[in-house]
Amino acid sequence: MHDIIAIITDFGNRDHYNGVIKGVILGINPNAKIVDLASDVDSFSINDAAFILYASAAYFPRGTVFLVVVDPGVGTNRNAVAVECSDHFFVGPDNGVLYPAASREGIIRAVKLEASRGTFDGRDVFAPAAAKISLQGSIEGIGESYNLTEKFELGEASVDNNFINARIIHVDKFGDAVTNIRKESLTKINKIKYEGMIIKRASSFSDCSNICFIEGSSGFIEIVANKSRASDKLGLYAGKNLRLELYE
Amino acid sequence: MHDIIAIITDFGNRDHYNGVIKGVILGINPNAKIVDLASDVDSFSINDAAFILYASAAYFPRGTVFLVVVDPGVGTNRNAVAVECSDHFFVGPDNGVLYPAASREGIIRAVKLEASRGTFDGRDVFAPAAAKISLQGSIEGIGESYNLTEKFELGEASVDNNFINARIIHVDKFGDAVTNIRKESLTKINKIKYEGMIIKRASSFSDCSNICFIEGSSGFIEIVANKSRASDKLGLYAGKNLRLELYE
Amino acid sequence: MHDIIAIITDFGNRDHYNGVIKGVILGINPNAKIVDLASDVDSFSINDAAFILYASAAYFPRGTVFLVVVDPGVGTNRNAVAVECSDHFFVGPDNGVLYPAASREGIIRAVKLEASRGTFDGRDVFAPAAAKISLQGSIEGIGESYNLTEKFELGEASVDNNFINARIIHVDKFGDAVTNIRKESLTKINKIKYEGMIIKRASSFSDCSNICFIEGSSGFIEIVANKSRASDKLGLYAGKNLRLELYE
Numbered sequence: 124m125h126d127i128i129a130i131i132t133d134f135g136n137r138d139h140y141n142g143v144i145k146g147v148i149l150g151i152n153p154n155a156k157i158v159d160l161a162s163d164v165d166s167f168s169i170n171d172a173a174f175i176l177y178a179s180a181a182y183f184p185r186g187t188v189f190l191v192v193v194d195p196g197v198g199t200n201r202n203a204v205a206v207e208c209s210d211h212f213f214v215g216p217d218n219g220v221l222y223p224a225a226s227r228e229g230i231i232r233a234v235k236l237e238a239s240r241g242t243f244d245g246r247d248v249f250a251p252a253a254a255k256i257s258l259q260g261s262i263e264g265i266g267e268s269y270n271l272t273e274k275f276e277l278g279e280a281s282v283d284n285n286f287i288n289a290r291i292i293h294v295d296k297f298g299d300a301v302t303n304i305r306k307e308s309l310t311k312i313n314k315i316k317y318e319g320m321i322i323k324r325a326s327s328f329s330d331c332s333n334i335c336f337i338e339g340s341s342g343f344i345e346i347v348a349n350k351s352r353a354s355d356k357l358g359l360y361a362g363k364n365l366r367l368e369l370y371e
Numbered sequence: 372m373h374d375i376i377a378i379i380t381d382f383g384n385r386d387h388y389n390g391v392i393k394g395v396i397l398g399i400n401p402n403a404k405i406v407d408l409a410s411d412v413d414s415f416s417i418n419d420a421a422f423i424l425y426a427s428a429a430y431f432p433r434g435t436v437f438l439v440v441v442d443p444g445v446g447t448n449r450n451a452v453a454v455e456c457s458d459h460f461f462v463g464p465d466n467g468v469l470y471p472a473a474s475r476e477g478i479i480r481a482v483k484l485e486a487s488r489g490t491f492d493g494r495d496v497f498a499p500a501a502a503k504i505s506l507q508g509s510i511e512g513i514g515e516s517y518n519l520t521e522k523f524e525l526g527e528a529s530v531d532n533n534f535i536n537a538r539i540i541h542v543d544k545f546g547d548a549v550t551n552i553r554k555e556s557l558t559k560i561n562k563i564k565y566e567g568m569i570i571k572r573a574s575s576f577s578d579c580s581n582i583c584f585i586e587g588s589s590g591f592i593e594i595v596a597n598k599s600r601a602s603d604k605l606g607l608y609a610g611k612n613l614r615l616e617l618y619e
Numbered sequence: 620m621h622d623i624i625a626i627i628t629d630f631g632n633r634d635h636y637n638g639v640i641k642g643v644i645l646g647i648n649p650n651a652k653i654v655d656l657a658s659d660v661d662s663f664s665i666n667d668a669a670f671i672l673y674a675s676a677a678y679f680p681r682g683t684v685f686l687v688v689v690d691p692g693v694g695t696n697r698n699a700v701a702v703e704c705s706d707h708f709f710v711g712p713d714n715g716v717l718y719p720a721a722s723r724e725g726i727i728r729a730v731k732l733e734a735s736r737g738t739f740d741g742r743d744v745f746a747p748a749a750a751k752i753s754l755q756g757s758i759e760g761i762g763e764s765y766n767l768t769e770k771f772e773l774g775e776a777s778v779d780n781n782f783i784n785a786r787i788i789h790v791d792k793f794g795d796a797v798t799n800i801r802k803e804s805l806t807k808i809n810k811i812k813y814e815g816m817i818i819k820r821a822s823s824f825s826d827c828s829n830i831c832f833i834e835g836s837s838g839f840i841e842i843v844a845n846k847s848r849a850s851d852k853l854g855l856y857a858g859k860n861l862r863l864e865l866y867e
Binding site: 133142157159240242 | 623625654655656661674678679822826833834835
């Protein structure tokens, strides 16, 4: 049950980087069940990788090892880490990608992996660590004790009288823009206003004419359109701050 | 032998959607052998997904469960279904994506899956159903009996004197345009004419100068070019109707 | 241990081609562990596929079967081959894609696969051969003895007084341009000059302002930028020849 390794990277599928990571894993744990979780995250986007991991982890079996290689600081003195949480293990750079998922789940302990100073820690540091953890079912002996330093937060939208100060935390392939507004916090609202535009609640994509908001599948309010890209229409992108008026 | 689950979606690889589906499957059937069949179908293209499934199913082992999530109507009252055919199982929305492959193979019975009314039935409805079917090797107990309603057809080109009325059913990555003309129906023809242009038969891509037609690998006539995009040159796209003159 | 099949193709993930190959493999060897090594190589790029295989093979377990389908000459009289090397097996067209990896490792013997004359040898010729090899752990009985004819070389940069005549052998997703200069041959150089521009050595991407060269993860010097595309800035692409001045 500890043999699943789920991989998130920004390497894409036209190079060998993702493949080589899988080769290294299978060399160490021939029984590893490797899952390509998201192989083509936007280049260098710690924000996107952190969101993807956060939105995915709870749906994987207990003991799954998540290997995240979105690592613009590879080769610098940022640390490489492995984290044991109550249900899963997380391996990757200490640049914030692991933090939202790990902290929500509850960090039991973290260790620092030995540095390589090369330019491909996915292959040389993270894959071997993930494979070893999947073999033994623990982070025992993987590195010395460590505390995560990059406490990147997806954040939580704040209410200010009749306004919500929110942030876009991900824009998906379809142009749906995920906000950091928990769906529970907007249950009584059916219309919001953004830069003069009324955005109505919809219960499904098909139910939406023009631009709407829905309770998204990851637990957050999403701004969407029906078969077109809300993000393009409104100029939304991951990291953008929004001030939304609660309208009705 | 019932543990293969082959997945077709339009989710792409920069989001978590495909990955989460795989996590859910492995939580239910730890022995599932998950195959990414086509992870980046054109967004919302029921046509493309139906073609891909049709062109693939016969090449997978008996008992394979195909999970198709190209589902523009998610959250509406379209039904979610599982279909048992003579060789394979098909799980997905009843929007036409399953129909061409299932009907060709022979539908033994279909069942309706319990609805979710959420926006991610791939995760919440289809993945659990596919995983259960792969575990038990049947659709027993998965849902109540049902008949598919969306009988989407790839269609078959019709001959009208010296003309063929055809349709493009898929354009692939290389710009090769797959028609719905069965290759058997054109064996004696070496030239066709389309909008004033003569298109010659070629036996391979390399054999083709400019634009040609070939007997494609899926059993249909394809309009192709040699290392360039026939679809762009002729303005072809999935769903386009063509009137072709049989020329020689 | 002979059950890993790692696949490199230019088919991408919006069509069924990669998926069908995997279905055929599982029909022959139900225990095959299929690894998507690189599923979206640039269309028809023998250069890229050869580099990817070369940069990957050593990181996979002994006995891995590599299946490479980047095959612009499919359907012509180019031959389909399987190659046994000291550590791995390689299956694909005899068009150069296998040669750099196989020749470096040491070719023990090669065989010619039976031709199909269709347009999808990945499905009809290469996948069955790879599956059989993975089942039996040898190329025994797969075809008649053969010598590779297309001896495509990544090449090795040559020094000419104070200049290096080099070639770009790959440009990756991030726009990093891999040269054919072995990193060992440039250890004492900290600046090179290309078309009037000074390019400084960097030890990591973050360490680089503007354009730099680094010792890349595949053993070659790479021309890179920090979070931007060196290839675009300098007009570099796979196959381009460069004359670089050793400057300091």
